Amino acid sequence: MFKIVRKKELNSSVTLMEIEAPFVARKAKAGQFIIFRIDEKSERVPLTIAGYDREKGTVTIIFQKVGFATISLGNLNEGDYIRDFVGPLGKPTAVEGKKRVCVVGGGVGCAIALPSAQAFKEAGAEVDVIVGFRNKDIVILEDEFKACADNLYLMTDDGSYGEQGFVTVKLQQLLEAGREYDEVLAIGPVPMMKFVCKTTEPFGVHTMVSLNPIMVDGTGMCGGCRVTVGGETKFACVDGPEFDGHKVDFAELMNRNSVYRDREAEVSKTHTCRMETMGKKLIP
Numbered sequence: 001m002f003k004i005v006r007k008k009e010l011n012s013s014v015t016l017m018e019i020e021a022p023f024v025a026r027k028a029k030a031g032q033f034i035i036f037r038i039d040e041k042s043e044r045v046p047l048t049i050a051g052y053d054r055e056k057g058t059v060t061i062i063f064q065k066v067g068f069a070t071i072s073l074g075n076l077n078e079g080d081y082i083r084d085f086v087g088p089l090g091k092p093t094a095v096e097g098k099k100r101v102c103v104v105g106g107g108v109g110c111a112i113a114l115p116s117a118q119a120f121k122e123a124g125a126e127v128d129v130i131v132g133f134r135n136k137d138i139v140i141l142e143d144e145f146k147a148c149a150d151n152l153y154l155m156t157d158d159g160s161y162g163e164q165g166f167v168t169v170k171l172q173q174l175l176e177a178g179r180e181y182d183e184v185l186a187i188g189p190v191p192m193m194k195f196v197c198k199t200t201e202p203f204g205v206h207t208m209v210s211l212n213p214i215m216v217d218g219t220g221m222c223g224g225c226r227v228t229v230g231g232e233t234k235f236a237c238v239d240g241p242e243f244d245g246h247k248v249d250f251a252e253l254m255n256r257n258s259v260y261r262d263r264e265a266e267v268s269k270t271h272t273c274r275m276e277t278m279g280k281k282l283i284p
Helices: 022-027 068-074 107-122 142-148 167-176 190-203 250-257 261-270 274-282
Strands: 002-009 014-020 033-037 045-053 058-064 084-089 100-106 126-133 151-156 183-187 207-210 226-229 232-235 242-244
Touching: 014 068, 014 107, 022 045, 022 058, 022 084, 033 058, 045 068, 045 084, 045 107, 058 068, 058 107, 100 107, 100 167, 100 190, 107 126, 107 142, 107 183, 126 142, 126 167, 142 151, 151 167, 167 190, 183 190, 190 207, 190 250, 226 242, 226 250
Parallel strands: 100 126, 100 183, 126 151, 183 207
Antiparallel strands: 002 014, 014 058, 033 045, 033 084, 045 058, 207 242, 226 232
């Protein structure tokens, strides 16, 4: 069992939790992920590690409450326990040997982008960060990005905070102005990562993306997280989750990610808690 030692609501739909998991914290690195289960009957859900404290033995996760499992996790509080917290899984962000990088985060993907930006900075790179949100109300981790970025560009779709426009608008401006990067790392919604790659491709800038396909076991055995990269089948859980974005088949990825969308929406409306049903039967 793994104890929730801290909980913070970052905005109306995004929650930060710090989980007591000393063995995971001891080995965790930026770019890796964990898989949690709330109880023995829950689904296995992957979440990228948003931070860790080796001395305290804790791992930070940041998640958006959009499905049954994440909503259930968000309903737990400090002092509660979850059944499984497995990791660290996947390959960490490759940060060595880069002089200047640009980390691009979109929405809740910024939670994943933050530890990678911090790791690049700690490795001696000059770090530009571009983060994008729909509006001011859902901006997260601004102060944390300011602390690790040489230049922080905050974009909102409606212009309610920072600069107006998508992250690709700012990235295009920087590249056209002659800004040179050893690497661009994009993390966020799949369409955003796709268009970041389209933006960097004409400039010949190496671009990595952190992929989020459907995942079950996290060890490469189930094949659920398979993606096509450079014409070859890869498993995001063991070969990634970061891949060369210019080689990713984004059309296939988006199609596979939408397979269960209708079923998930149906379950969210019709699901009945077994415990609540049992309780009603026991009340005379």
